[in-house]
Amino acid sequence: MSRRGAIGMLSAIPVALASDSRAYAAAYPGPVDRDPRWETAIRNGLDYLVRNQSSRGQWNTPPYPTAIAALAATAMLCSGSTATQGPYAKAISRAADFLLSKSRDNGLIGEPVADIRYTYGHGFSMLFLSQVLGEEGFLERRKELVEALRKAVQFCGQAQTPSGGWGYVSARDGNDYDEGSTTITQVQGLRGCRNAGIPVPSQIIEAAKKYIYSCQNPDGGISYSSKQMGTSRPAITAASLATLYNAGDYDSKHVPEMLAYAKQKLHDINNESETFGHWHYTYLYYSQVVYRQGDTEWLPFRDRLYNKIANEQKPDGSWDGQINPVYVTACNLIMLQLDRGYLPIFQR
Numbered sequence: 245m246s247r248r249g250a251i252g253m254l255s256a257i258p259v260a261l262a263s264d265s266r267a268y269a270a271a272y273p274g275p276v277d278r279d280p281r282w283e284t285a286i287r288n289g290l291d292y293l294v295r296n297q298s299s300r301g302q303w304n305t306p307p308y309p310t311a312i313a314a315l316a317a318t319a320m321l322c323s324g325s326t327a328t329q330g331p332y333a334k335a336i337s338r339a340a341d342f343l344l345s346k347s348r349d350n351g352l353i354g355e356p357v358a359d360i361r362y363t364y365g366h367g368f369s370m371l372f373l374s375q376v377l378g379e380e381g382f383l384e385r386r387k388e389l390v391e392a393l394r395k396a397v398q399f400c401g402q403a404q405t406p407s408g409g410w411g412y413v414s415a416r417d418g419n420d421y422d423e424g425s426t427t428i429t430q431v432q433g434l435r436g437c438r439n440a441g442i443p444v445p446s447q448i449i450e451a452a453k454k455y456i457y458s459c460q461n462p463d464g465g466i467s468y469s470s471k472q473m474g475t476s477r478p479a480i481t482a483a484s485l486a487t488l489y490n491a492g493d494y495d496s497k498h499v500p501e502m503l504a505y506a507k508q509k510l511h512d513i514n515n516e517s518e519t520f521g522h523w524h525y526t527y528l529y530y531s532q533v534v535y536r537q538g539d540t541e542w543l544p545f546r547d548r549l550y551n552k553i554a555n556e557q558k559p560d561g562s563w564d565g566q567i568n569p570v571y572v573t574a575c576n577l578i579m580l581q582l583d584r585g586y587l588p589i590f591q592r
Contacts, residue, residue, distance in 0.1 A: 279551070281551075282550045284554075286581060288557065289573050289580075290561075292560055292562045293573060293577075294332065294335050296570060297316070301340070302342045305570050305571065308360075310353065310358075311364040312567075312570050312571050312574065314368035314373075315571065317336050317340070317343075317372050318375065319581070320335055320339075321375050321376070321586065321587055322584065322590075324586045326376070326379040327340050328381065328382075339372070340376050343373060344373070344392055347395065347396070350399055350402075351398045351399030351402075352366055353373075354366050356413070360412075362413060363426045364412070364425075366399065366429075366433070368433065369396070369433070370393060370400075370430075370433030371432055371433040374433070374440040374589075375436060375587050375588070376389060377389040378588060393442045394443070397443070397445075400433075401448050402416075403430075404451065405420045405422040406420060407458070407470050408452050408454050409422030409423065409452065409469075410426045422455070422469060422471070424467070424477065424484060425479075427456070431449065431491060434448065434449060435449075435487075435491060435589065436588075439588050439589065453493060456484045456498075460501070464481075465481045465505040465506075466480045466481040478505075478510050481509075482506045483529040485502050485503060490589065513552055514552070524572050527549065528579060531546075531549060532582065532590060534546075550579075553576045554580075578590075
């Protein structure tokens with residue numbers, strides 16, 4: 245079922261039912277071959293995020309308040325709710341309000357002081373707000389979203405380094421330093437904007453693709469930075485692949501080599517030594533890569549991944565891990581809902 249079709253069906257649900265996340269999830273459980281334990285984990289995780297969201301729409305998660313707000317709200321969008329309909333609509337709308345309030349005159353979404361690596365927040369905010377725009381029916385709200393995203397794209401172009409990548413801060417603020425993880429975040433956010441109808445200059449994307457290719461090593465993997473070549477990073481390689489797929493680059497000569505490297509290092513989900521301590525970040529992207537390979541590859545991998553995630557959930561619905569529980573919970577929920585197919589950016 246398409247996202248729009250699901251939302252159309254949702255509009256017919258009585259208000260009392262739509263306000264109950266458990267009843268909603270029971271009515272729309274996703275693909276029939278999904279384990280009920282995964283659906284329970286999703287409901288409990290989403291309810292955890294709602295309980296811990298502030299009235300201003302953010303989560304108290306320094307030092308990355310903007311990035312984590314965008315990620316957590318994206319996890320809610322993955323359930324099929326929008327900013328106007330569904331059990332998580334109010335929480336999604338609050339998060340959108342918070343992020344729009346952080347849209348600065350120069351286009352940056354975030355706060356340079358509070359967000360110490362503000363390009364993460366900027367990229368994840370573009371991704372989330374672009375997905376909200378796709379289903380926003382109120383004209384004034386659409387105008388507000390379009391203007392914020394238009395400026396955000398412009399900021400991205402200005403923040404890009406001469407090498408084609410991005411660093412933790414803009415090229416000007418960071419003396420042209422660039423690295424893979426923030427580059428991936430910008431490109432996926434830009435792709436979300438383009439999908440939503442926001443003009444994105446092709447030269448920005450092409451320069452970013454060349455940057456990723458320039459970081460490739462002989463073993464097929466991708467280095468952390470163009471300035472630190474020689475050691476491939478499985479996590480950055482997986483994220484780069486997901487981003488290249490988003491950019492429509494399936495046929496480059498570089499892609500098969502990257503895919504072979506990532507599969508060798510990451511297909512065994514229990515091999516945490518290959519993720520450099522960033523297991524949830526790594527599999528947030530590698531799951532997208534495997535999903536794009538089709539069900540023959542995806543289904544057996546999905547079952548292992550989802551069972552591992554469900555087994556590690558805490559009684560309060562959260563998950564522990566690096567950064568903080570909200571970040572880890574958001575990453576896990578996005579993965580668990582990937583093959584529901586509601587968000588265009590994650591669809592095959």
